[in-house]
Amino acid sequence: MSARIIDGKAFAAQVREKVAAHVARLKEVQGITPGLAVVLVGDDPASEVYVRNKGKQTLEVGMNSYEHKLPAETSEAELLALIERLNADPEVHGILVQLPLPGHLNSDLVINSIDPAKDVDGFHISNVGLLGTGQKAMVPCTPLGCLMMLRDQLGSLSGLNAVVVGRSNIVGKPMAQLLLGDSCTVTIAHSRTKDLAAVCRRADILVAAVGRAEMIPGDWIKPGATVIDVGINRIERGGKKKLVGDVHFESAAAVAGAITPVPGGVGPMTIACLLANTVTACCRANG
Numbered sequence: 001m002s003a004r005i006i007d008g009k010a011f012a013a014q015v016r017e018k019v020a021a022h023v024a025r026l027k028e029v030q031g032i033t034p035g036l037a038v039v040l041v042g043d044d045p046a047s048e049v050y051v052r053n054k055g056k057q058t059l060e061v062g063m064n065s066y067e068h069k070l071p072a073e074t075s076e077a078e079l080l081a082l083i084e085r086l087n088a089d090p091e092v093h094g095i096l097v098q099l100p101l102p103g104h105l106n107s108d109l110v111i112n113s114i115d116p117a118k119d120v121d122g123f124h125i126s127n128v129g130l131l132g133t134g135q136k137a138m139v140p141c142t143p144l145g146c147l148m149m150l151r152d153q154l155g156s157l158s159g160l161n162a163v164v165v166g167r168s169n170i171v172g173k174p175m176a177q178l179l180l181g182d183s184c185t186v187t188i189a190h191s192r193t194k195d196l197a198a199v200c201r202r203a204d205i206l207v208a209a210v211g212r213a214e215m216i217p218g219d220w221i222k223p224g225a226t227v228i229d230v231g232i233n234r235i236e237r238g239g240k241k242k243l244v245g246d247v248h249f250e251s252a253a254a255v256a257g258a259i260t261p262v263p264g265g266v267g268p269m270t271i272a273c274l275l276a277n278t279v280t281a282c283c284r285a286n287g
């Protein structure tokens with residue numbers, strides 16, 4: 001193995017420390033405590049784990065956490081009424097509605113009812129437009145975390161060839177916008193891309209966000225490239241359950257210059273960036 005392993009867990013701990021210091025200053029100087037409201041509809045076990053982790057880490061950095069757990073059969077009108085209350089609440093600086101929502105609820109409608117200034121996920125259509133036009137936006141947490149790791153590894157990204165594999169609204173598209181903002185030459189590839197291997201081999205920066213276990217092997221990677229693996233796929237191998245990324249780690253690590261592991265790479269950065277976004281929203285709300 002030759003690649004440097006990018007330690008997302010340690011990096012996320014550093015981000016949380018900075019957030020905690022900022023929160024402490026806000027309390028001391030302005031008497032304000034940033035607050036994050038997380039809304040969970042239904043009882044999806046994976047979502048419950050995520051929401052619990054978010055609440056725990058929010059409290060650990062000294063912020064207020066407001067959890068709203070609603071039954072699966074909650075109506076759209078009830079959910080919209082809660083969001084309206086949170087939008088109007090001056091103690092709440094960030095609002096996150098955990099996705100996916102139960103099928104009878106219109107996710108786009110719900111997300112777009114959040115005050116864009118409190119939309120710490122960066123999913124509101126206003127924030128999508130602001131990011132796309134290079135203006136001050138709330139930026140989705142996972143791509144923001146990836147960008148922070150890339151800047152930390154590489155310094156300037158200017159002029160580098162970046163390939164983003166995956167075109168989701170949550171990761172692929174905003175990731176491409178962020179890389180473009182840092183003056184990369186950006187290609188968005190996906191499962192229908194012709195000769196995906198050749199496209200990937202051109203990448204100085206390869207961000208894999210397709211959600212297919214170990215789809216990208218080492219021989220698709222340019223020697224020395226920086227590889228960011230967003231995938232979290234649960235597989236069973238040799239009778240054991242295992243988490244793997246979208247990149248085949250062992251073969252990729254033999255070729256890449258640096259690579260994020262799964263777990264312990266991108267994952268921990270997502271919640272750290274959510275906390276950072278909440279502090280940003282609080283600072284913007286309070287001048």
Ligand code: GUN
Binds near residue numbers: 096097100121
């Ligand atoms: N479900 C899985 N990841 C996310 C996320 O980043 N934000 C929200 N709101 N829901 C999610």
